[in-house]
Amino acid sequence: MTTIYEAAGGMEVFERLAEATHQRCLADELLNHPFSHADNQPDHTERLAAYWAEALGGPATYTGARGGSESHVQRLHAGEGAYMEEASPRFVQCVVDSFDEAGVPDDDRLRQALTDYVTWSALGPFLAWGRSADDVPDDLPMPRWDWDGPAAVNGPRGAVTPG
Template identity: 50%
Template sequence: MQAVPMQSVYEAAGGTEGLVRLAAAWHRRVLADEVVSHAFSHGYHPDHTERLAAYWAEALGGPPTYSETYGGETEVVRMHSGNGPHEEMDRRAIACFDQALTDAGFTTDPLRRALHDYFAWATTTTMSRYHHSADDVPAGLPIPRWSWDGLQP
């Protein structure tokens, strides 16, 4: 008898549909937050929700749609770089994400914990690593992969 492979975080989250639902809930929350909404004050791509969901999907074990369609990690990190330290904004973005998890129906562990841990890690590490300039971000960064056990090598 063959062992059934454990679902990826992507699959457990309902695939692309579940992550689009989460991205939409998060986007609504951050636009309503007086601090985090500042990050979107310059505007945002009309397909932001779908792009964000595709990025999360790839990072969480889903298809490489983001990399194949929109670019890679370098482009994502550059969008989030060169704005100086923003710890309060990061904390609030994570709080908005936690609220969005509930809004999108992700209320039970271990899935809720895995999604929270991924978002908190990405927000406080890769997305906030290059405070001084987007030009400091190296080319060719791969999208980090996250699983039930955290960051994957």
């Protein structure tokens, strides 16, 4: 079976999607602040693209070559509960609004899977560690998403939420 990553068109599409999303977030008054600070990391959109690609069945570039970890990502967003509750739906909309510009194939099943993944990741794991970065374990598994939703990674489906 084809992965979501493959169906979307591979890394080039995810790189364009991350860049288009980033630009939309910069133009949004609520999302501008955190995304304007992302420019302090010149490879922010490449890292975001690699993260999405890996989570959706692509190569392990984010956790491998880029040295990223799920724990690091969760620590970046820990303690932002109220902000994330308001910002997450707007972030999801920025991603969805970027599909055409990024060249995401006009396939309803694919676009729904991407939308479901971004919604789940923005409203689930990123809100799970609401108090502090100190609450985030060091060894969180990279979440995986397939056509049926969160896929098992070293534990039950959706294993990135706190116990």
